[in-house]
Amino acid sequence: MAVFAFQNCIPIDNQKHSAPVPPANNHGTIVRVKKAKVSVTIRIAEPGDARAIAEMSRDLIESGLGWKYDPAHILRAMRRRESVVLAASGRPTYVAGTRPALAGFAIMDFGDERAHLVLLAVQPMQRRLGIGRRMMEWLLESALTAGMASVHLELRADNAAGRRFYRALGFSETLLMPRYYDGREAAMRMIRVLRAPGPLPLSWRPPVLGQN
Numbered sequence: 001m002a003v004f005a006f007q008n009c010i011p012i013d014n015q016k017h018s019a020p021v022p023p024a025n026n027h028g029t030i031v032r033v034k035k036a037k038v039s040v041t042i043r044i045a046e047p048g049d050a051r052a053i054a055e056m057s058r059d060l061i062e063s064g065l066g067w068k069y070d071p072a073h074i075l076r077a078m079r080r081r082e083s084v085v086l087a088a089s090g091r092p093t094y095v096a097g098t099r100p101a102l103a104g105f106a107i108m109d110f111g112d113e114r115a116h117l118v119l120l121a122v123q124p125m126q127r128r129l130g131i132g133r134r135m136m137e138w139l140l141e142s143a144l145t146a147g148m149a150s151v152h153l154e155l156r157a158d159n160a161a162g163r164r165f166y167r168a169l170g171f172s173e174t175l176l177m178p179r180y181y182d183g184r185e186a187a188m189r190m191i192r193v194l195r196a197p198g199p200l201p202l203s204w205r206p207p208v209l210g211q212n
């Protein structure tokens, strides 16, 4: 059984599987794809994104709690086989010689049969455009393909927008944990169940394109 020791949305999981490869595309699984309101490019983050991701984590997620997810920490997550670090760009950004600005990022860890969403954020000016939803759909589809039974996360209990976002993505609120962050701020634990827990039935196959 996986052991979780969290700070912020963050686990230490002692039994992990390799993170799955990205799904070939977004068609035809139980994950319902709602079209983003802008053109969104989702890709695996590269080392050159680490600083931008770390600064988004510091400013948009960890604010008031200290900066745990600094660039070195993000780089380690990128190197771990059990983790996926995603980068999202919300608009065409290919200007010769420049690195596209990040609209959002997400980090998910994959355990034996539990995936844990570690961090997820979208730049304030690019919210409510479907970028967060697109990243979550990518991750949920990856978790499903990897045979995960459920996806777990924690967020600050007073993060009403975040809670609404995850509820809109099919997550349920399961546990309020007082003084979870730094011994003072409460967290809400949320879960999305993908299949019954336990060994995969012999009949299990990865989702098939075009079939729900």
Ligand SMILES: CC(C)(COP(=O)(O)OP(=O)(O)OC[C@H]1O[C@@H](n2cnc3c(N)ncnc32)[C@H](O)[C@@H]1OP(=O)(O)O)[C@@H](O)C(=O)NCCC(=O)NCCS
Binding pocket: 009, 060, 061, 118, 119, 120, 121, 122, 123, 126, 127, 128, 129, 130, 131, 132, 133, 134, 154, 155, 156, 159, 161, 162, 164, 165, 166, 168, 169
């Ligand atoms: C939570 C967050 C990632 C959402 O990203 P986003 O790109 O704005 O979300 P989307 O546009 O994909 O929203 C998808 C759905 O979630 C719900 N939703 C998202 N933000 C919402 C808000 N502020 N109020 C109410 N519902 C909201 C809506 O149902 C929305 O669909 P709609 O716009 O068609 O109504 C973003 O607000 C954020 O970065 N917040 C700060 C960091 C954070 O709290 N991260 C989560 C904890 S680690």
